[in-house]
Amino acid sequence: MLRLRSAVFLPLLFLWTAVFLPLMPLAAYKNDPATTRRMARIWGRGVLAVLRTIGGLDHREIGLENKPATPALYVSNHQSAWETIAFSTLLPDVAVVLKEELYKIPVFGWFLRRSPMIAIDRAGGGSAMKKMYREARAAVADGRSLLIFPEGTRRTPDEYGEFHRGVLLLYKAADLPVIPVAHNAGLFWIARTFKIWPGIITVSYLPAIPPGLPDDEFMSRVQDAIYTERDRLVAQARDIARNAT
DSSP states (O other): OHHHHHHHHHHHHHHHHHTTTTHHHHHHHHTOHHHHHHHHHHHHHHHHHHHHHHSOEEEEEEOGGGSOSSOOEEEEOOOSSHHHHHHHHHSTTOEEEEEGGGGGSTTHHHHHHHTTOEEEOTTOHHHHHHHHHHHHHHHHHTTOOEEEOTTSSOOOTTOOOOOOTHHHHHHHHHOOOEEEEEEOGGGTBOTTSOOBOOEEEEEEEOOOBOTTOOHHHHHHHHHHHHHHHHHHHHHHHHHHHHHHO
16 A cells, blocks of 8 residues: 555656646746745645645644744754655745755756745855855845754654754844754655655644854754654654554
8 A cells, every 4th residue: 555655646746746837937927936935835735635635644733832923943853855845835935944956856946946945055165154144134034934954864753963053053143033843754754765654744843942042052952852852753653553553
C-alpha cells in the first residue's frame, strides 16, 4: 500500500504543478509579489489535499494561541519536504530563508523567486549573510513574517544538530518575537524520498521568545524549546502507531 500511495502521489503532484504553468505569464505581467504568493498558497493547499486524499496524510496545528497577528520570526526544525510546502499555507505571506538551489526547480522555483523568498548561497560566506540580512529587513518592512530552518538540512526525527548562526543574525536583524515551531513530519514523509505514510502530522507553535536577549541565551532557548517539543511529538506519534497495531 505504501508503494501504491507513493506511486500515485508523484504523478498527481506533477500534474497539479503543471496546472500552474499558464499562470506564470499572468504573474509575470502583474509583477505583484502578493498575487504570486496567493498562487503559491493555492498550489500548496492542492498538494496537501492530494496527500490527505491519496496518501491518507493529514496535519493538525496546536499552540495556535502562540501565533501572533503581527509579524514574527518563526524558527522550525526540518525533517522532510512536507514543511517546505505546508508553511506557505500555514503562515501566509511568510518570507522563507531557503537554499538558492530551490530556485532551479521548474515552476515551483519560479514562484519562489517571484514571491520573493530569501535565497541563500550556502557557499557564499559573509556576503550571503549580508544578503540575508538585507532581504529579511525588507520583508519585515513589508509586513511579512520570517521563517528559517536553522538545522540547515533535513534531519531524521531523532537526530540532533547545532543550529546555524544565521538564525541569530535574523533574530538581531528583525527585532521580532521568535516563535519556536516543532513538528514530526519526518515520521510520515521520509526525507529525500516520496515515501508517504498515512497519519497525522502535528505542528506545534511554542510560546514566544522576546527580542533583545544575549546571543548564547537566545540560541540555547530556541534550540532547547524546539528539540524538547519535537521529541514529545515524535514519541506521541509512535505510541499512537503502536497502540493501533
